[in-house]
Amino acid sequence: MTVSDPKHDVPEGAREKDQITTDPSNPSERMRAGSMTLTLAPWVIATVVLIFLPMFFTNNSTLTIMNQMSITIVFALAYNMLLGQGGMLSFGHAVYAGVGGFACMHIMNMSDFFETIPLVILPVFGGLFGMGLAMIVGSFSTRSAGTVFAMISLGVGELIAACSVIIVAFFGGEEGISGDRTYAQPFFGVEFLQQIEVYYLTIAWLVISAALMYLWSRTPVGRMANAVRDNPERAQFLGYSARWVRYYSFIASGFFCGIAGGLFAINYEILTEENLNTASSGVILLVTFLGGVGFFFGPIIGAIAFTLLQTVLSLSTELWAFYAGTLFVATVMFFPGGLAGLIMMHVPAFKLGKASGLVMPYIKTLLPGAIGLLGLAALVEMTFHFRHAATGDVEMTLFWTTFNSHEVLPWIIAGAVTVIGLGIAKVTAPSLKEAWNEANTAGGAS
């Protein structure tokens, strides 16, 4: 071979590194959705964990959180079929889940029909309605990607959300539509009266949907979705219409969004305007991006993390949305690969067998950093309490400690913790960086 060949005689380890390094700051690598080779093992493990999870978390509120998580995972994965795999940024995706959910609620209320079908197949109807809407909207919105697509998705999303108070017959106006899932035909004697039964229905759909969406990314049309995302013009000159590829992705995404909507209907037995509006669309974008759009499993991590923030953190602070927003901004700025990207960053170090060298530097930097951030959060909470608590209410409880937010001492302590924690993190950061470089370099003293 006459071509100059710089990588030819590089040692084997380094070449492998070339293949798997993911630099989250590099957009082309960050967007490498679906190119991960996942074997069957993670699927089996995840399914087994899901099946046995209720044995450890028995109370109903935990089950509710886990159901919420599963629904968000399906929705976020469906959303990432567009954002991560197809390169289409949709600002109005809640409507596909919402319309699917509303359709399911109406089916629940059609008692003659509803009592002839088992509840477990209800999400399929949600999927079909979500898909139907996606077929209509996609027919004109997928003509181009980029800003035009984003603006149309936003406009259509707003339009349908606005319809919720206009077309009262379908959307039920401000009260929304409610129903009763237990009127369905019993499924092998199960009437879905209990939360645990709904949990198993939900995770069954979660596993099926996730598997189907993963398989979709391995089909010709799924691969071409990546191709069109990266280079629509080249795809056109390979015989594929970029528009049709986008359209098919959009329809598939609409179907799985509708499934998520159907699961929502089964879980909550009520749908309102809130399921359609821009805020919900924004949340799913946030969830997906937080998890990482570049990897198939990114949205799963994002949905788990976000649901925990939303449910657990909101129990302890009114300001949870502020922290979620801060986390989102930090993700966009510092880890555009999301949580999944953060995890995958460590794969090269593991492959080189040097990951253990990172443990101590991580503890030295991240532990004080985390304590410093908690101190900062304490300052935020105290400021909030100082400004917004009812007059005369000066007592607040933070980190299991009750104190007077109008005294100076707690402020000094929180301030000191913040400064010292972040200070130590700043001082130790260079040695972490050094350890990081060392762990990602092949050969040398280890």
Next chain:
Amino acid sequence: MSTPALELTGLKKSFGKAEIIRGIDLSIGKAERHAIIGPNGAGKSTLFNLITARFAPTAGTVKLHGENLAGLEPFQINRKGLSRSFQITNIFPAMTVFENVRCALLWAQGYKYSFWHLVNSKRDLTEGAEAILDQINLLERRNLPAGTLSYAEQRALEIGITIAGGADVIMLDEPTAGMSNTETDYITDLILKVTAGKTLIMVEHDMGVVFGLADRISVLVYGEIIATGAPADVRADARVQEAYLGAALEAEH
């Protein structure tokens, strides 16, 4: 006489008042290797873009195997057996080399918009893509992201993508631009190898490549073809010498 592979009649293109292509008539036979040369700004790339429907012509027709291509989209033209490369490397940089070629095979092998086949389990796709990689000597680079290849390797990959679909009319836009001499020789051999028996239309600046490869040459100057013919005839043509070639040949010797 058999139908020409590609036939241009009265082809014109204006951008606003500027007439870039000013009436081109050209007929390229089957299995002919045709080079289009001309000074910078003569409209060579524009002509390519007109043929492949990247731009719509202002007037005139393009016929592929006797079939008028007017109104067709690039992907439809591609399906009729015309494939092209680009002046600026145009591949899928984030995908692996193998996947680049496999994407180029999907339509040609009849998978279309299928969502009921899994690409990894299709032996015809894997073997087909590997055969192409073997032809363009990139088998060893199979699993690297295409964006990490050297420039010459990326150009070779683009040629591989262009021919993978089995098109019988191949258009290459300056395949050796920006290459060293050894790289140019390598790509020239590669082009000869992979386009054997196919119709080849190429824009090229390197006169060595042009005279080594082409059966016929067209000289494009200011949007018009001033001469078409065998390399020796074109070289001897007085108008060509005056307009362009003389200077270029002198520069080379």
